[in-house]
Amino acid sequence: MKPAVAKRHLTTGRTVTFALLCAGMAVLSVRLPILATEAGDSALAADAAEASGDQAAVAAEEPGASPRSSARDLKAKPLDRPLVHVFEIHTVNTKGGMIDPGITAFVERVVEDANAAGVDAIVFDIDTFGGRVDAATVIRDAIVDADALTIAFINKRAISAGALIAMSCDKIVMAKGGEIGAVTPVSGAGEKAGDKYVSVMRAEMRATAERTGRDPEIAEAMVDERIEIPGFSEVVGRPATLTTSEALHYRVADETAETIIDVLRIYDLNNAKIVEVEINWAEHVVRILTHPVVTSILLSVAIFGLIAEVRTPGWGLGGTMALVALSLFFGSHLVVHLAEWDELLLFVVGLVLLVVEIAFIPGFGLVGLGGIACMVASLALTRLPGLDWVKVEDVSAVVGQLAASMIGAIVLAAVAMKSLPKLAAFNRLVLASETRASEGYVSAPRERDGELLGMEGVTLTVLNPTGVGQFDSRRVDIIAEGEFVEPQRTVKVIEARGTRVVVRQV
Template identity: 35%
Template sequence: MAHHLRKQGWLRALLIVFMLSLLLGLPLWTAAAETKAPPSAASAPGTAVFVVPVKQAIESGLQSFLERAFEEAEQASADRILLVIDTLGGRVVNADEIGDLIRSSSVPVVAYVQNRAMSAGAFIALNADQIIMHPGSTIGAAAVVDGSGTLIEDPKTVSHWVGAMRSAAELNGRDPEVAIKMADPYSEVHIKKLNKTYGKGEVLTLTAEEALQVGYSEHTAGSVEDALKYLGLDNRSIIEFNPSLAENIARFVTSQGIATLLLILGLAGVAIELFVPGFGVPGIVGLVSFGLYFFGHYIAGFAGMETAVLFAIGIGLLIIELFVPSFGILGILGIASLVGGILMAAYDTADALLNLTVAVIVAAVVVAVFSYIFKKRGIWNKFILEERLTSEEGFISAESKILLQGLEGIALTPLRPSGTVDIAGERVDVITLGEFIASGARVKVIKVEGTRVVVGEVHTN
């Protein structure tokens, strides 16, 4: 038994060390991952053109990648940044940040719509200095929708987004009415150059030909090379700037669904290992899930080292609370540290809080089911005596004194109120109801409760 407990203690200690090294070693991971990043343009001969793909959902991972691309392009004094766009859109908040990044860039930006620049992708393209489109490509359909694709009707949200689209169009002298109709399905717009009226309930999407006609595209090119030739940049050094392995992982794990799943696996795995110890696998899965969560947010630029440290402290406090009761103080501090670390690591605190709430509920259900199935292995069983001292196991219970009821004897010692009485030649430990009985007095057993014998003095006339 002792050997088994020592073994469990060692396993738990190893898991704790593993978790701390996993979380606190984030900078080492990122340093190793960043060595696989594309070569810097600073070493390229002459003035370079950075060709940067925007071929994924518009979210925090893409934003982080583009920030790195723009920073390297500016450091290299690049001639141009060419964004190759093929996206159905994404999160408005990240599109806003990417729009600011493009507008503030010291390097001119060209958007090459390779296939689709829809929704937030259209907004990104409109912020570029020039737009070039591939034949058959489209741009537009930028109405604000929720995760299920349903139009958002909140006036403030719609007004903000429509204003942002209009401003992006006006930035480079494009017709703002076109951008308004791309974003606002509740407006009615007549576009003279297309000789079309778009009524309520419609959102505008332009083909490459229509975009060229209304001034939303400067040229139509069949390839990136043709676009560079049109721009007079075909003799420049071309730097194809692609996401590193670490950034691809970050983009995957910071997406809303995956981030929530990692939190569920992390919470459930660690909780199962704490409350139903001895398995090992749930604990490792939980720690790896938390490690991926913080790794992704660290690479994306949202989480600092302090978030991982805060989270590790929270786990440590909860473990200590299990073995060193502190009337809940350590537990509360541990939970606060866990929540703080997770929320601080996220880009959007509100989204992170929603994800965490969902994860806690689902993880609680998983842990409850797992604990019920393996209830005999729960940590609480260490505090419960399950063995029975039965005669079958070789234990002998105390002899019942019920047969002494009503018998009389002589007090061998003073009863104050307890003492010893001789009853039928047997020494019996007894107690009175509080009265004092002198040695040698005659007494009678008036009550027997298990092994407790109560006597009273017998008075003679």
């Protein structure tokens, strides 16, 4: 009997073992499809399973490691698709195509959003002939601060400021027939800047190349034609501009590709989730408001509004126009770092000095001139490049822009004086008809002050606050006591002093 019992126990043990093996296979058959679904395809799931096994083996070899802790670590790190943000810096086929301060706010916002989202890569799709160096420098700093892998896809040009932007990226991929280089700083007239400014730009390009692991000599040769690249076919005497094949040869560019998908495939991101970032409406508005032409118009409107407000009592349309124009001007310039708060404060100080001069000091003297000087200096500083050096040509351009704004304000004032009185809407605010003596209008003579005081009459026109009233048989210019009075209303004279006759509605 004992052998039979032993055999029965052995059979039972084999059955239990076989059942456990079947259960384990069932669990694996369910778990593997789940991993494949999370990864997106079966090949990636197999690699992930293999990596998981390796990690579990390593963890098991470590002192104190356990299969349970390894499984918990794997569960805490799910397999996600990479995330890539893509956006364009294209100015070749756009109106007014250049890199300007309006683009800087867009790039800074894109990099900040990418850092917050934890993206794996940012692709800059570049096609530009360049633009303002100060704007490109701000963009360069934003790209350098990016947490993710930064890739410049040059399709087809990265000239001048565009080359600085591309060189600041971790990787450069160029389309066939592409170009990069020609970063020599020039003046507003298109002439080469002096050696001082060339030296600053050389240092900027060299530092950028060193940071991204590229040849700093080639980067400097893009700025200064006096630096010769050994074996380079470019004619000596011009700053280096490399084609796609030359950029690959000198290791300025890393790869070549024709589309964004090809770029992502090079860096094993072809399975990535792509988010195409576009400029929003607010950034569009800021870019328009910082355009030199629009800036001049805003300044003209602001100057005209200030002049109109000074010439009229109380707060009116002129002051509102000036406030709106200045808010748009300084607000847009603050967003793109063309203006700082100290420049805005300088303008406010100048405005206060001007108001004090006009309102409280007889005549016009040093206080008013100081206020005007502060305001002009503030506006000029917002238009100068944001670098540590300023060229004479930049100052001349700013002076010319401010002069154009002044001329625009004068023209606007002349047009307003000629056209506004003819508008029906303006006639509701200002009495347009003349009060001629031949039509029976008389001013209150000084000797009859006592006679008019206390007299009651009827308004013939709207008092807003001035108008015309009739007292007995006489028509007199009158002023309402701080209120709007309709025609044919009874009023009483409460003050009569020379030509000033103040009435109150009865």
